[in-house]
Amino acid sequence: MFGKIHEIYSSISGEGISQGIPTVFVRFAGCSLRCGKTETKSLWCDTPYALGPNQGETKTLPAILDEIKALDKDHGFQILLTGGEPLEGENRTLSISIAESIYSFRKEHNQPYPASRVETNGSEKITMDPFFIFTMDYKLPGSGMENRMDLENFQILEKRHNSLDEIKFVVRDRIDFERSVEVIREQKIQTNILYSPVHGEVDAKELVEWIKIDNPPKSRLSLQIHKVLWGNQKGV
Template identity: 35%
Template sequence: MLQALETTTLRVSEIFFSLQGETSRVGLPTVFVRLTGCPLRCGYCDTAYAFTGGENISIVEILNRIACYKTKYVTVTGGEPLAQKSCLVLLTALCDAEYSVSLETSGALDLSQVDRGVCKVMDIKTPGSGEAAKNNWENLIHLTQKDEIKFVLCDEPDYQWAREIIHQRHLSQVCPILFSPVYGSLNPATLASWILRDQLPVRMQLQMHKLLWGEGPGR
């Protein structure tokens, strides 16, 4: 097993330590492993620098770098981390090392082989993202109550679309649902008023790292 982890590599854009800015883990000191590459091109993407570049790093070396930080929380993100097949090996290795692991994924790629110990945070892409056609609805059957579904909303049509998807697909019975306004595009107070008006069973979230450190991906 160790030899496999030493020889299996991933293309990594960056590994960094920060506060989790989103999801139910917001505020927790977390090591982020950002993998390179993504098959989607969402109009609001703030990590386009991760589409290319990076360096090839063995899974053992990734684990060693994570171990430098005294936290049990690790988030594997991108880009789209599942675009690299060896991401599945990394996720299992992190679970085996007893980290509390979350995966940030677009949901466009198959989730069926993701380690059961991982908290899957799956985006459902809205029309405003420009990538709604790539939603893989079959992934919903691979989500449990410990996972989370996220909608990133550009405007009121996105909100209305997401509201209908929640009702049509009974998403509140699947796992917790997150609504996030596109930073600098949709006013958070406006989104909050819509959620309260419609009494939606969702958690509204802001990107805390951007409130702290500005429009970059954040540290």
């Protein structure tokens, strides 16, 4: 089994409810979405260097597990599969194999964080598998990608009923925020909700005011702490 991996490194989780937890990141190469790109506005993806499927190195499952072990010798870090898009195409099969292997080992040896967290863009079907925890984007109108969202994922999240799953809304403007509130109501979302501003287009303080007024259930502001600490660098 092979897959295209852009990078594997250790740091802390930068956003969401797992923010601050020591984490090994496995970044896949390849994503078919191009968020934020319009005639007048630029791509906002914070990992454009991993968008192409050829922007990664072919690696086997054993090689990937060995790299994870080298970074986390005591098996105490959260494992986070990200991208690119870890559930797209051949990445999906490899993601499942990585997560199954880690889950089986950590359950058997009573290690923390047995389930791998997956950051996924909302266009790929998520699963009921217990070896995954999901941070799932819902792409709002400002992304230009809302028509690519798989709405069945909301039903799967409800069935999973996992207290660690989360849905992330990246907000470009007030229209995006209002649409997010509509989606929450239409889909009767009970999962943890993250709001993140598009850097340079929405002031985080303004987004806070919108959240305070509408108060969507189980919602919170999520800023990227790794950028606060290290700036816009890779591998941190």
